[in-house]
Every structure is written in C-alpha cells, then in structure tokens.
Amino acid sequence: MPPSLSRDRAAQLLNGARDKRIIVIGDAMLDVYLTGDVDRISPEAPVPVVRIRGRKNALGGAANVAQNVVALGSRCDLVAAVGSDVGGATLRELVAASHIGSEGLVVVDRITTTKTRIVARSQQLARIDEEEDDVLPERDVQRIIGAISEIISRADGVILEDYDKGVLSSAVIRFAIDQANRQGIPIVVDPKFRNFFAYEGATIFKPNVRELGAAMGAGIDIDHPDTLPAMVERLQVQYVLLTLGERGMALFSRDGEIARVPTHARQVYDVVGAGDTVTAYLASMLAAGATAEEAAAIANVAAGIEVGKLGAATVSAGEVLAALLERSSE
Numbered sequence: 643m644p645p646s647l648s649r650d651r652a653a654q655l656l657n658g659a660r661d662k663r664i665i666v667i668g669d670a671m672l673d674v675y676l677t678g679d680v681d682r683i684s685p686e687a688p689v690p691v692v693r694i695r696g697r698k699n700a701l702g703g704a705a706n707v708a709q710n711v712v713a714l715g716s717r718c719d720l721v722a723a724v725g726s727d728v729g730g731a732t733l734r735e736l737v738a739a740s741h742i743g744s745e746g747l748v749v750v751d752r753i754t755t756t757k758t759r760i761v762a763r764s765q766q767l768a769r770i771d772e773e774e775d776d777v778l779p780e781r782d783v784q785r786i787i788g789a790i791s792e793i794i795s796r797a798d799g800v801i802l803e804d805y806d807k808g809v810l811s812s813a814v815i816r817f818a819i820d821q822a823n824r825q826g827i828p829i830v831v832d833p834k835f836r837n838f839f840a841y842e843g844a845t846i847f848k849p850n851v852r853e854l855g856a857a858m859g860a861g862i863d864i865d866h867p868d869t870l871p872a873m874v875e876r877l878q879v880q881y882v883l884l885t886l887g888e889r890g891m892a893l894f895s896r897d898g899e900i901a902r903v904p905t906h907a908r909q910v911y912d913v914v915g916a917g918d919t920v921t922a923y924l925a926s927m928l929a930a931g932a933t934a935e936e937a938a939a940i941a942n943v944a945a946g947i948e949v950g951k952l953g954a955a956t957v958s959a960g961e962v963l964a965a966l967l968e969r970s971s972e
Contacts, residue, residue, distance in 0.1 A: 647936050649966045656959040658930035663717040668704035668803030670722035672733045674758040701736050704803035708742045710922035713956030719793045721746030729754035746789040750782045775807045787817050794821050799828045799929035806834040819843045828928035832921050842878035850885045881934045893938050901935050903942045919948040
C-alpha cells in the first residue's frame with residue numbers, strides 16, 4: 643500500500659463506501675456450471691461421456707461486477723441487456739437475489755449471453771457459449787441510454803464493463819461518461835478491443851497488459867515504462883491501471899507519475915473473477931473519496947483474497963480489513 647494509506651484510512655474508506663451507490667453498465671452474462679462424472683469414452687466419437695450430477699447458475703460479466711459491489715457493502719444498480727428467454731429470467735432472478743437494482747435490465751430480442759462449463763473431476767472439459775455479440779440495434783441503444791438516464795442521477799460512481807457483447811456502443815459510452823462528468827462522479831472502465839479508444843474522460847481505465855498491447859499495436863514493457871504516460875494522454879483518461887497478474891498492478895497518470903502496487907496473494911487457487919473484484923473496489927473506493935492510488939491499493943488487497951477462493955467469488959470489506967490487520971502485525 644502507499645505509505646500514506648494507513649489501516650485506519652482504509653477502514654474509513656471501506657466504511658464510507660457503505661453509503662455509496664454504483665451503477666454498473668455493460669454486458670451481463672449467465673454462467674452455468676454442469677458438474678458430473680466420467681467413466682467411459684463415447685462409442686460415437688473419441689470424447690468422454692459426462693453424467694451430469696449437479697447444476698449451478700451464477701452471475702457473470704457485468705452482473706458479477708455488480709455482485710462484487712454489493713458484497714463489499716455498497717449499493718448497486720445494473721444496466722444491461724437480457725433476452726426474453728429462460729436464461730434471461732434466470733439472470734434476473736439471480737440479480738434480485740443478490741440485492742442488485744434491476745430497473746436498468748432491458749429485455750431485447752436476442753439470446754441472453756450464457757456460458758456453460760462442463761466440469762468433471764475438478765477439470766473443465768468444455769465450455770459452450772450461447773451469445774450474439776453484434777452492437778445492439780439503435781432502438782435498444784436508446785432504451786439502454788434511457789435506463790442510464792433514469793438511474794445515474796442517484797449514483798456516486800460508474801463502472802463501464804465491456805465484454806464486446808454489444809451493450810457498450812459508442813453512443814452508450816459517450817452518454818454515460820458525459821453524464822457522470824456533469825455530476826462529478828468517478829468512472830472506472832474495464833475495456834475490450836472494439837471500443838478501446840472511446841472512453842475519453844474516464845477516471846481509471848483498467849486493461850491488462852495483453853489487451854493494451856493489442857490495442858496499441860506494440861508490446862508493453864512494464865520494466866521500461868517511459869513511454870506509457872504518452873499512452874495515457876492518447877487515451878484521454880486520468881489514469882491507466884494495468885493489471886499484471888502475479889506482479890500486481892501499475893498505475894499511470896497523465897502527469898507522468900507511476901505507482902507500482904505489488905501483489906499480496908498468499909495462495910492462488912483460481913484467478914477467475916479477480917478482475918471483477920478489482921473493478922468493483924476501485925469504483926466504490928473512489929466514490930468514498932479515495933485517491934486513485936489508495937483505491938488501487940485496497941483493490942489489490944481484495945484481489946489477493948479473491949484468488950485464494952475457488953471460482954468467481956466475492957470479497958467483503960471485513961475480509962479486506964482483516965487482511966490489512968494481519969499484514970500490519972507481521
């Protein structure tokens with residue numbers, strides 16, 4: 643953590659986040675886990691036969707980010723598109739059960755993005771994706787914008803969660819950022835390639851190194867980062883936060899300052915969902931009054947806890963405070 647961030651300051655920010663409301667805008671998904679046994683190979687093809695023993699439905703994509711916001715203690719509204727199908731109904735039920743505001747869920751004429759994972763003996767054998775990833779038609783774009791307009795006035799922070807599934811069109815991105823900037827509230831962006839350079843005016847832009855290198859057309863050398871402030875200037879955002887896996891994070895500002903945030907994971911069981919935890923904590927901490935460096939430091943502690951859990955898990959403010967107390971006593 644930065645030297646200026648004491649455990650008391652972290653506790654103040656985490657407690658302050660309980661009074662804040664975050665709006666998550668982006669591509670919500672339904673994650674389905676089918677678990678079973680394998681004891682033979684199919685006579686029809688050289689593939690295992692899986693006898694399904696269990697099924698679990700979970701929130702994915704932007705919906706999982708919203709779930710993480712609620713888990714840390716903030717309130718949350720989700721703006722996303724769902725189909726008028728069984729997957730959409732299941733996703734809406736999970737959103738309601740997670741105490742996420744669902745006024746912004748827009749029913750559209752396409753399948754609900756669903757990712758089904760088939761697991762046997764703790765190994766994923768296959769993943770089946772059901773989705774349409776074209777940009778939403780204009781009528782639905784306007785409905786998404788209308789939902790944002792209805793909700794954003796009561797928000798203290800905005801997350802734009804892009805998985806290139808069609809919700810975050812350039813018009814939706816521009817409307818959300820302009821509205822948030824008028825209200826003076828922070829904007830955290832988790833980008834994908836399609837609209838990578840469309841987030842001018844965002845507070846923190848959070849790609850990973852691979853995504854950034856692909857968008858910039860060149861590899862990113864984090865050990866020689868002299869040119870990276872120019873990248874922040876090109877993106878026209880206040881900060882770029884690069885997630886570096888086991889190497890932690892690096893925060894770059896437009897004025898050339900660079901802050902390194904080392905990882906604090908004790909044990910890594912599963913990295914699935916760690917990025918969603920980071921995004922949720924960044925927005926809630928900024929909404930509570932944290933600096934970008936403070937928000938990144940607390941988010942990094944939360945990510946270190948999340949990767950010690952199996953699957954896409956959430957991390958509570960109490961767990962973060964306990965981890966900080968443990969570190970301060972070492």
